[in-house]
Amino acid sequence: MTVIEIEGLRKSYGSKTPVEDVSLSVEKGEIFGIAGPNGAGKTTVVECASGLRDRDGGTLRVLGLDPRTDRRKLLQRIGAQLQEAALPDSIKVGEALAMYASLYDKPADWRAVMEEWGLSDKRRARFASLSGGWKQRLFIALALVGDPELVFLDELTTGLDPSARRTTWGLIRKLRERGVTVVMVTHFMDEAEALCDRMAIIGQGRVLALGTPRELTEQGRSDSLDEAYFALTEGAVA
Amino acid sequence: MKGITNVTAVELKLIMRDPMSAFFALAFPAIMLWVKMRNDRPLPGGLPAIDGTVPMLIVFVIGLAALTILPATLAGYRERRVLKRLRATPATPTLIFSSQWAAHTLLAVIGTALLVGIGLAVYGLRTPGNLGGVLLAWLLGALSLGAIGLLIGALVPGGRTATVVGLSLFFPMAFLSGAIIPRETMGGSMRAIGDLTPMAPAVQALRDGWVGNPVSPLTLGIMVAICLVAGGVAVKAFRW
Numbered sequence: 001m002t003v004i005e006i007e008g009l010r011k012s013y014g015s016k017t018p019v020e021d022v023s024l025s026v027e028k029g030e031i032f033g034i035a036g037p038n039g040a041g042k043t044t045v046v047e048c049a050s051g052l053r054d055r056d057g058g059t060l061r062v063l064g065l066d067p068r069t070d071r072r073k074l075l076q077r078i079g080a081q082l083q084e085a086a087l088p089d090s091i092k093v094g095e096a097l098a099m100y101a102s103l104y105d106k107p108a109d110w111r112a113v114m115e116e117w118g119l120s121d122k123r124r125a126r127f128a129s130l131s132g133g134w135k136q137r138l139f140i141a142l143a144l145v146g147d148p149e150l151v152f153l154d155e156l157t158t159g160l161d162p163s164a165r166r167t168t169w170g171l172i173r174k175l176r177e178r179g180v181t182v183v184m185v186t187h188f189m190d191e192a193e194a195l196c197d198r199m200a201i202i203g204q205g206r207v208l209a210l211g212t213p214r215e216l217t218e219q220g221r222s223d224s225l226d227e228a229y230f231a232l233t234e235g236a237v238a
Numbered sequence: 239m240k241g242i243t244n245v246t247a248v249e250l251k252l253i254m255r256d257p258m259s260a261f262f263a264l265a266f267p268a269i270m271l272w273v274k275m276r277n278d279r280p281l282p283g284g285l286p287a288i289d290g291t292v293p294m295l296i297v298f299v300i301g302l303a304a305l306t307i308l309p310a311t312l313a314g315y316r317e318r319r320v321l322k323r324l325r326a327t328p329a330t331p332t333l334i335f336s337s338q339w340a341a342h343t344l345l346a347v348i349g350t351a352l353l354v355g356i357g358l359a360v361y362g363l364r365t366p367g368n369l370g371g372v373l374l375a376w377l378l379g380a381l382s383l384g385a386i387g388l389l390i391g392a393l394v395p396g397g398r399t400a401t402v403v404g405l406s407l408f409f410p411m412a413f414l415s416g417a418i419i420p421r422e423t424m425g426g427s428m429r430a431i432g433d434l435t436p437m438a439p440a441v442q443a444l445r446d447g448w449v450g451n452p453v454s455p456l457t458l459g460i461m462v463a464i465c466l467v468a469g470g471v472a473v474k475a476f477r478w
Binding site: 050051052072075076079080082084085086087088090091095098099100102103104105142146 | 240241243244245248251252255256315318319320322323324325326327328329333
């Protein structure tokens with residue numbers, strides 16, 4: 001079953017067109033990675049698919065809905081962790097989870113989500129007092145508290161120390177086990193290799209390569225995904 | 239509905255956790271009441287000072303919560319991308335506005351209760367002669383000033399700017415409209431200028447109701463109009 005179907009997506013801001021022509025599809029239950037140089041349009045693709053931005057061209061179906069016309073219905077069924085988003089400094093972990101759960105028609109049990117993601121001990125901790133790793137963990141939990149079928153994770157592990165990254169990877173695998181489809185934007189090829197079932201490499205607003213990490217490594221005629229990434233994005237660095 | 243009560247409750251807790259907001263909305267007006275009542279002479283016209291001062295300071299509290307604390311919260315949330323995160327949930331701009339308004343109005347309710355409690359217990363405040371009029375005036379005051387606060391919060395880019403804009407509107411308004419100085423002691427021209435501020439109808443209506451006079455429909459109508467116009471523009475101007 002296809003969860004996301006993107007055909008010829010185009011989005012411009014003024015004279016800039018970060019997304020020229022992107023087509024890809026994401027299947028139910030997979031972890032789908034999106035990689036590419038800065039300014040390649042990764043975040044814009046995610047924002048269009050999650051209903052945060054309207055597209056200028058192309059077709060887009062997410063969970064069978066058009067994010068443009070069925071935005072409200074779609075937001076009930078997806079979760080998102082966004083780059084640089086934040087919570088009020090003095091909100092407590094438990095309050096944030098309960099409050100976000102109350103925004104959805106059919107939320108998950110926020111206490112169960114808190115327990116599952118190891119946040120119960122931090123329940124009374126204020127957001128500002130959490131370390132980067134705990135904040136990210138809370139953001140994943142907030143993305144899941146609406147009991148979504150599809151989750152968008154944008155540069156989840158950027159800025160985390162190696163052990164917090166490893167822990168986060170484990171949490172993302174757990175999502176797949178629960179049957180949640182995950183779309184993740186990442187800069188790290190080791191992360192993509194460890195987690196993604198399939199991935200797209202985007203450059204200058206287009207899909208440069210699409211496939212499993214192994215297929216992309218072969219396509220880049222390289223020994224590792226890391227080297228393949230450089231081979232595939234050569235000349236596409238904005 | 240579950241969303242709005244939940245968000246409002248959390249927002250109220252967050253406001254109360256900020257020592258500055260709690261001080262300015264709760265302790266500061268109580269201190270002002272004490273300072274003003276140290277010179278307990280009847281107002282020109284014979285009204286006991288306390289029966290004028292408490293309704294005045296109630297509008298002061300509503301104005302402070304609605305015009306300075308509310309815009310700072312809302313604009314600060316935009317600056318820090320708290321709103322951006324909420325945008326990826328089913329939360330609507332209406333929910334954001336209503337919960338912010340409700341939380342800051344509840345802060346004003348607490349401040350009002352404190353002033354009335356001190357007035358009754360310490361200074362022999364009379365209970366409102368026209369309770370219905372007082373409640374209606376209070377609510378319309380909170381709605382009209384709240385709508386202006388939401389408008390500031392929707393327009394200014396960040397929390398600090400919102401505080402500056404809010405305070406520079408609030409203090410002149412509070413002085414000129416008679417929320418700090420009794421209208422009876424103000425000069426005619428000053429009162430005429432003050433009557434043009436959106437806080438004046440709230441002061442008049444609340445004071446009229448408190449002494450048992452009917453509340454002028456025109457005054458109430460002005461507050462409804464302010465609420466609709468400022469609220470409407472705020473909804474249009476809102477950015478996540």
